[in-house]
Amino acid sequence: MSSTKFDVIVLGSGPGGYVAAIRASQLGLKTAVVEAAELGGICLNWGCIPTKALIKSAQVFEYINHAEDYGISVDNASVNFENIIKRSRNVADGMSKGIQFLFKKNKIEKLMGWGKVQPGKKVEVEDKDGNKTVYSADNIIIATGGRSKELPALKIDNEKIVGYRKAMTLDKLPKKMVVVGSGAIGVEFAYVYSSIGVDVTIVEFLDRIVPNEDEEVSKTLEKIYKKKGIKVMTSAEVTNVDTKGEGCKVTVKTKSGEENIDCDVVLSAVGVVSNVENCGLEDVGILVDRGKIKVDEFYKTNMPGYYAIGDVVPGPALAHVASAEGIICVENIAGQNPEPLDYNNIPGCTYCLPEISSVGYTETKAKEAGYDIKVGKFPFTASGKASAAGAKDGFVKLIFDAKYGELLGAHMIGYNVTEMIAEIVAIRKLETTGHEIIKTVHPHPTMSEAVMEAAAAAYDEVIHL
Numbered sequence: 001m002s003s004t005k006f007d008v009i010v011l012g013s014g015p016g017g018y019v020a021a022i023r024a025s026q027l028g029l030k031t032a033v034v035e036a037a038e039l040g041g042i043c044l045n046w047g048c049i050p051t052k053a054l055i056k057s058a059q060v061f062e063y064i065n066h067a068e069d070y071g072i073s074v075d076n077a078s079v080n081f082e083n084i085i086k087r088s089r090n091v092a093d094g095m096s097k098g099i100q101f102l103f104k105k106n107k108i109e110k111l112m113g114w115g116k117v118q119p120g121k122k123v124e125v126e127d128k129d130g131n132k133t134v135y136s137a138d139n140i141i142i143a144t145g146g147r148s149k150e151l152p153a154l155k156i157d158n159e160k161i162v163g164y165r166k167a168m169t170l171d172k173l174p175k176k177m178v179v180v181g182s183g184a185i186g187v188e189f190a191y192v193y194s195s196i197g198v199d200v201t202i203v204e205f206l207d208r209i210v211p212n213e214d215e216e217v218s219k220t221l222e223k224i225y226k227k228k229g230i231k232v233m234t235s236a237e238v239t240n241v242d243t244k245g246e247g248c249k250v251t252v253k254t255k256s257g258e259e260n261i262d263c264d265v266v267l268s269a270v271g272v273v274s275n276v277e278n279c280g281l282e283d284v285g286i287l288v289d290r291g292k293i294k295v296d297e298f299y300k301t302n303m304p305g306y307y308a309i310g311d312v313v314p315g316p317a318l319a320h321v322a323s324a325e326g327i328i329c330v331e332n333i334a335g336q337n338p339e340p341l342d343y344n345n346i347p348g349c350t351y352c353l354p355e356i357s358s359v360g361y362t363e364t365k366a367k368e369a370g371y372d373i374k375v376g377k378f379p380f381t382a383s384g385k386a387s388a389a390g391a392k393d394g395f396v397k398l399i400f401d402a403k404y405g406e407l408l409g410a411h412m413i414g415y416n417v418t419e420m421i422a423e424i425v426a427i428r429k430l431e432t433t434g435h436e437i438i439k440t441v442h443p444h445p446t447m448s449e450a451v452m453e454a455a456a457a458a459y460d461e462v463i464h465l
Contacts, residue, residue: 003109006032008333009123009137011115011279014041015048015319016310017143018099020326025106027334032135033108034115034125039099042145043319045092046165051188053088054168055351058195062353069390079196081173088168111135116280117142121305124280139305139333142286142293143326144279146272146311153238154180154268160243161266164189174198174264178250180238182209184350186269187221191352194230201231201261203238203252210350214362214397214411221413224354224393233259241266274312297340299329307333315343345428349418354394357421360409360428363399372402374434376458380414382465384445391415396450398424398434400458405433410451420448434459 007029010017017033018040024031038045064077103110113127122136148163150156158166164185175198179190182204194200202209202225208218209225209232222232235255242249250261274291286301286308287294293308295301301308307329310322324341331338350356366373379395380386394414401408410424427437438456442449456462 003030004133004135006030006109006135006137008032008139008141008330009034009111009135010141010143011117011123012041012143012145012310013039013099013110014143014145014310014322015043016145016322016326017041017141018102019323020141020143020309020330021108022102022106023327024330024333025108027330027336029139029330029334031106031108032111032137033103034111034113034123036112036114038096039103039110040092040096042147042165044095044099046168048319049095050088050092050168051164051185051192052351053091054084054192055188055353057084057087058192059353062195066390079173081170081196084196085169114278116278117284117286117306118280119284137305139307141299141326141329142279142281142301142306142308142312143310143322144275144312145322146274146317148268149271149273151180151238151268151270153240154266154270156268157243160248160264161241161268163268167267170265176247176263177201177265177267178203178238178248178261178263179267179269181205181269181271182232183212183269183271184210184348186267187225187350187352189267189269190225190230194225194228195353199229199263201233201263203236203250204232204234205237207235209234210356212348213350213356213358214409215364216395216397217356217358217411217413220394221352221354221356238266272311272317276312298332298338299325316346316348318346318348321346342429345425347421347425349421351418354391354414355416355418356413357417358409358411359421359424360407361399362409362411363397366399366401366408371408373408374400374402374458376400376434376454376456376462378450378453378457378462378465380447380450382453383447383450385447385449386415388445389415396420396454398437398451398454398458400434400455405435406431407434407437412450414447414450416447420451423448423451 008024008031010021010033013033013035021031021033067074111125113125116124126132178201179186237253240251247264252259292314299307309325311317328338347359377397381392397411399409442452
């Protein structure tokens with residue numbers, strides 16, 4: 001062991017922890033990271049990255065099944081589920097090795113084991129053999145992330161009732177699946193499994209799927225999913241899952257009464273809960289409120305020298321948010337005077353097909369906030385690139401403040417729209433007006449020119465509608 005004293009110790013190596021550690025090292029701080037499982041955390045090993053690999057496999061299979069639409073004949077395509085899972089794991093492993101390289105490059109020390117914060121700016125790390133070592137640091141950053149939330153009626157057994165982690169490594173392809181919850185995780189897995197031949201039912205407690213998105217986006221996705229053969233139940237609640245016998249019998253309470261659904265596997269995708277237990281917070285006296293660690297705008301807890309970032313603090317449980325928080329936190333520790341994070345300008349992406357991306361106010365929320373608004377919408381049916389790609393579903397919708405021309409929000413559903421939202425985030429950051437977007441020449445033919453067209457539609461200047 002080279003040292004037990006550091007400038008910064010980070011608990012957790014997910015997208016919050018490893019990014020904070022690299023930035024700390026760049027700023028000349030001697031840094032260590034404690035990790036109990038795989039480097040890169042959940043996002044890289046069991047979340048964001050391997051799910052995208054599964055989605056790509058599903059998309060390839062869909063392409064093959066619709067090859068005739070593109071003038072190509074393909075015979076007898078079939079799904080090798082084992083190999084799909086294998087590819088997804090290989091992608092995750094490759095990324096995890098990438099993090100190891102970055103740690104080496106930035107001279108970050110890996111402390112493998114279970115970390116607990118202790119008073120006096122110390123961290124105890126227990127390795128897999130039960131050996132405990134205490135390390136000290138001037139600054140300790142808690143980035144322990146989150147896990148699948150469990151509902152009383154949906155106790156995860158990882159056999160018949162699974163969370164997202166097991167859903168990525170199922171032993172065999174189920175015939176029928178019930179997905180409970182229709183946030184990003186729920187609709188992404190529903191897309192994957194439906195595309196490779198599974199009979200999928202989505203059960204959502206609220207009155208629409210992807211309930212955090214703009215209502216029009218929700219409606220569009222529901223329509224596309226139903227067309228695809230996915231059964232969608234909204235304003236519905238799973239009250240019981242009987243796992244005795246071969247499969248599962250799922251009892252769903254709806255407005256019109258109870259319904260029973262037979263399936264092989266139930267995926268619980270009802271949200272994320274923070275990992276704030278068993279990491280020493282109580283021993284140090286760090287305040288936790290409603291399952292989240294209380295922090296200020298630079299992620300300081302109530303105890304000097306202890307910080308927290310990512311899924312354990314209030315705010316959206318997203319990888320890019322955790323990374324941004326980690327950088328701000330460390331830059332503040334190093335005396336760099338960073339700007340606090342603007343939580344009103346955080347993009348959200350959902351990688352089902354069609355993809356969804358959004359930032360800022362929805363139409364409803366903008367009106368509730370008292371804004372007089374202009375709304376511009378451009379459907380992909382009018383996009384040359386979308387037509388050529390055979391991906392005409394969806395639209396770009398922009399919401400402007402009528403008074404000052406400020407872009408209040410953007411909502412997109414369609415092919416590749418997750419790659420288009422960063423433009424909007426930059427536009428909002430730079431306080432660009434609607435007319436400036438219209439006058440920003442976008443390349444043709446691209447999906448992204450729909451942003452310019454939607455802005456033009458808001459001001460009655462649209463050309464291609």
